[in-house]
Amino acid sequence: MTTVAQALQEAAALGVDRFDAQLLLAEVLGLGEREARAWLRAHDTDLLDEPQRQRFRALLQRRRAGEPVAYLLGRKEFHGLMLQVGPDVLVPRPDTEVLVDWALEVLKGWSAPRVLDLGTGSGAIALALARGRPDADVTVVDLSPRALQVALSNATRLGLALRGLQGSWWQALPGGEAPFDLVVSNPPYIAEDDPHLADLAHEPRLALTSGPDGLDAIRAIIAGAAPHLRAGAWLLLEHGHDQADAVQALLRQAGFEAVDSRCDLAGHRRCTGGAWPAHRPAASESRSA
Structure with a gap:
């Protein structure tokens, strides 16, 4: 299992900007953008289930390849x-x-x-x-x-x-x-x-x-x-x-x-x-x- 903190560490290891990674993880977890950063800090030990982990990793790879965050979020x-x-x-x-x-x-x-x-x-x-x-x-x-x-x-x-x-x-x-x-x-x-x-x-x-x-x-x-x-x-x-x-x-x-x-x-x-x-x-x- 992967925690919120570990997921963001994985994003950093891939060279993905932290703010971008937070937006993408918030999208995976169904969080609103405005409250996402505070929620992620307060719940850094929460666990991602396997579908969430796989989706987050897929988004990270697309961002690493240069795809704009707005396209990944669709807005x-x-x-x-x-x-x-x-x-x-x-x-x-x-x-x-x-x-x-x-x-x-x-x-x-x-x-x-x-x-x-x-x-x-x-x-x-x-x-x-x-x-x-x-x-x-x-x-x-x-x-x-x-x-x-x-x-x-x-x-x-x-x-x-x-x-x-x-x-x-x-x-x-x-x-x-x-x-x-x-x-x-x-x-x-x-x-x-x-x-x-x-x-x-x-x-x-x-x-x-x-x-x-x-x-x-x-x-x-x-x-x-x-x-x-x-x-x-x-x-x-x-x-x-x-x-x-x-x-x-x-x-x-x-x-x-x-x-x-x-x-x-x-x-x-x-x-x-x-x-x-x-x-x-x-x-x-x-x-x-």
Whole structure:
């Protein structure tokens, strides 16, 4: 028989981070994440039965092979929402909450705003915005039908309304679509030959890489934005830690104003955005705020 303490020692011997091991053991034992660490310390002599021991060891081997803990648990918390995740979508990162907070600032003062999330993945950004602004009309787009299904399933489970469209960026929108007040995106932005991709081998490559410099998707989003934005609308983008200057330049070249960047938790400029000029309405008929 194996005690709780011995199971965690086994995880340490395999090189698995202690916090990760505690989360995995809590999952095996049916504990909630918030009380797991205190419970495990108080019950370190409790015994695991054989099925629990075998399941824990299997999870440790998968974690040792680099599979994200969120995939092993099947869930990840983001901006106060517990999202179901899996290998069809990226694991939501805390740094992306910066984009959500900025978007909620932009939406202050707007009544019933129309919001679009391009490349939604698990739906993390869109769902956080839908919860923060219950009056918003939120549309999500993803090229992957399986990723889109994850987002819509999360919406249903959380009781939040999303409209889902499958396709590539702006091409997914039907003809005659009304312009948006806010467009957000956490698109792929890693260069195709980036050595750090090896650490992300379990996450969908489609959602990670975008051309030789990582900016192909961002270029496409910015270049196609104007017909889909009402006057005064904002476009906010997440990008790599060293791409802010390039993204700012692309936005300015496309005619955006008030271009700025926001820093992530490590102090890197992680999100960049701009406003479509109020004196240059989008191609679609603008609507009143």
